[in-house]
Amino acid sequence: MLEFQNIYKSFKNDFWSKQFFALEDVSFMVRRGELVGFLGANGAGKTTSIKIILGFIKQNKGRISFAESLGRNKQDILSRIGYFPERPFFYPYLTGREMIFYTGKLSDVKNADISDRMTYWAKRLQIDHALERKIRDYSKGMLQRLGLISALIHDPDFLILDEPLAGLDPLGRKEFKDILTELNRKGKTIFFSSHIVSDVEEICKKVIVLENGKLLYEGSIDSLIKDHIKPGYYFKISSDININTQNYVRIVDEREDSKLYEVDALGKMQFINEMMEKGGELIEVSQNKPTLEEIIYKIQK
Amino acid sequence: MNLILEIKKTFVIARYTFIEIYKSKILLNIILLGFALLVVSYVASEFSYGVQSRIALDFGLGTLYLAIVGISIFFGAALMAKEIESRTCYMILSRPVKRHTFLLGKIAGMSTILAINVFFLGTLTICFYLYLGGAYSNLILWCLLLSFFEAVLLLMVVIFFSLISKTTMSVIYTICVFILGHVLPNTLGKDIILKGDLIFYKLMKLGSLILPNLSKFNIRDHLIYKQELAPQFLWGTLAYAVVYILFLVALNIIVFNRKQLD
Known part of the structure; x- marks a missing residue:
């Protein structure tokens, strides 16, 4: 589904400062149907990797390739990817419903389908009561829920989620984990980053671990445990x-x-x-x- | 097919940009400004003798002009910068939306806000002017149209600066362009520059070639003093605005396409 090959990415704090490498020769692969945990401490390079995958920033060196089943050009590929950012960023003056329609329409989903899926997911994630409220009045947990609905509104094949469980209460975490497992069982490929190892251990079979911009481990959790x-x-x-x-x-x-x-x-x-x-x-x-x-x-x- | 889809998405982005700005109460401020404009025009016209309608027109068009230029510069500076800083653009650009479609949608949304401003405040001004016995002239509509185009041009300028620098700096740079765009052509045209200082003169000349000639858009004096303006001049100015705006749109697309959204 996704191949991240020998990626290097450097940043500079300002014009005069020396550049530092956020990612150094990082390679990993996400196969179709996998539920992969992307682990690493804060600043390990997880979000930078995801930003490169989605084309928000460009790598200095290396190559990203997607499975042909996702599409041949960037637009086709993006129409089959559901993305959930580290902190879901929304327009504060729009209501939850407007935001979902906005993102749904941009993913070429028909109004009726947007409405059906939104109703289903909002009920499931228990924010149906807040859809008419302005997003600026949402709590952190509600924003996370809205972010997940937005990522799922076009029924994508491949989900890329950046810290989806951060800021959720225990019940919310469980609900999210159940949903991810359920979606994976239905055949969706899921790649999600987290710095909380136990969450990843609970639902993933495969894990990719980054440390200080370098790949520490890629493989199944079972063999990681067995080997160590x-x-x-x-x-x-x-x-x-x-x-x-x-x-x-x-x-x-x-x-x-x-x-x-x-x-x-x-x-x-x-x-x-x-x-x-x-x-x-x-x-x-x-x-x-x-x-x-x-x-x-x-x-x- | 792809082009139709692109246009459709541009409209979707424009629509929600408009809704977002509209809900941020900016239009309420415009309505308040409209009433303030009426009051100021009325008070000013009361102090004049015989030319009440013209004074009202002058005040009305002047206030409208300042309002849309202000909105254009201050809201325009945040239009893309806020998207990048608060990362709301991630929610859009992770969809099958090209960067230029996003940029064009944002510009179209903001331009609609400016157009509504011009329409609302312009209608108010014209009605008040006619009520005070003023005679209708096509030049009034031209004045409104050129004010709108000047505001859109400044919007492109401020977006350009906001994509390559900080929001505050982009406002300052655009205000500089605004001032120079009005002052330079007039100053050079009147030949009052110290031609003895050749380097300074050539720099000014170069500046006037690069920067937009905004003084062309200001036809309020002609309107107030009932001076005729040749249609060639009006259409020429309009064409100049369109070409300059298209050039800046293209420049903004190039910059935004290359921008690292981190």
């Missing part, structure tokens, strides 16, 4: 015994009544035997399953 963790277990046992902390055992937490050990998978039986020999009481056992956030933090270091 040593399988093991956590054993919480009573503190009245001591287990020899050899190279496969580490004490992670020590309290008055219990100790928490991290044990490598290979040393599991040895640890259990020693515990039973010493008459220790097992309080809790769990698998060592780090979150994507912990892994990313680890590979960034």
Whole structure:
């Protein structure tokens, strides 16, 4: 669907200052039907990448290519892309309804279709009551919802969403994530940026990670986790015994009544035997399953 | 087919630009200005003897002219700059809309606002002038038309500056163009420039060649003092305005197409 090839982008703060690279030789690919999370800390280059994809800014070097199924020229491609900006920017004096009609008409959607889709999505996202209000009176969450309706009004095949979950309350976040999953199941390709790893982990199978303008990882979340963790277990046992902390055992937490050990998978039986020999009481056992956030933090270091 | 679609989209953008400006209460200000204009014209005409209608016409057209030039410069400076700074243009340019279509739509929307201003304030002025016993002349309509074209020309100038500099600076540059556009042709024409300072004279001459000759658009004195103006001059001025505006539109399209919207 999208190929981002060896992209370089530099900026200058002012005329005299030295240029800095916001993106340096970044390449990744989004395939048809994927739901891809685009991760990176603030300033990693996510929004810059999206702006380049949509043609708002030009890269210094590198190439962007879209699947032929999206169209051959820029206008055809854009008519099949739904874009949601980092902060949805609207005209403050227009009402929500006017704004949706405005963007819908520019995407060549018939009035009746705009009206039907707007009614459906506004109800689903619970802003149907506010459509006649001026956008300047909208809250942050309402703007996000209106932004999503605007991105979906022309029923695009490919959604590019820049931080769609930022500024939403927990219920709104869940609603958005459910919608993204549902759209993906219906065959839409979704590429969305976020700096909140848990959101991406929850709904995506593939992830692209940027750090300081460089590509850190591209691939499935499962293999990222598999490649970067040593399988093991956590054993919480009573503190009245001591287990020899050899190279496969580490004490992670020590309290008055219990100790928490991290044990490598290979040393599991040895640890259990020693515990039973010493008459220790097992309080809790769990698998060592780090979150994507912990892994990313680890590979960034 | 593509061209029809482009034109359709230009109209859509123009329409919503108009709605956005209209809802920002600018037209309400114009109505207030219209009433102020009536009051000022009436008061001024009361102080004159025998030429009440002409004084009313002079005040009316003058106020209208200042109003549309002001709207053109101050609203025009923000027309594209605000789109870029507040990034509302992202919502439009992420659609199948070419940059020049967007720019033309914005210009058309703003020009409609100017046209409504001219129509409303112009009608008010003419009615008041006729009420005070003034005689109708086609030159009044020409005066309104040329004021409108001057405002559109200044709109193109301010958009150009706003695309290459900051909003405040674009207003200042445009006011400079406005002043020079009126002063230079008159000054050079009257041959009162110190020709001894050749470099200064040549610079002024060059400036008058590059900058729009706005003094051509000002036919209010001819109208007030009932001087005739040849149709060739009027049509020539109109053609000059159209060509200059088209040139600036093309220049703005080139600049906007190359602009990095970050």
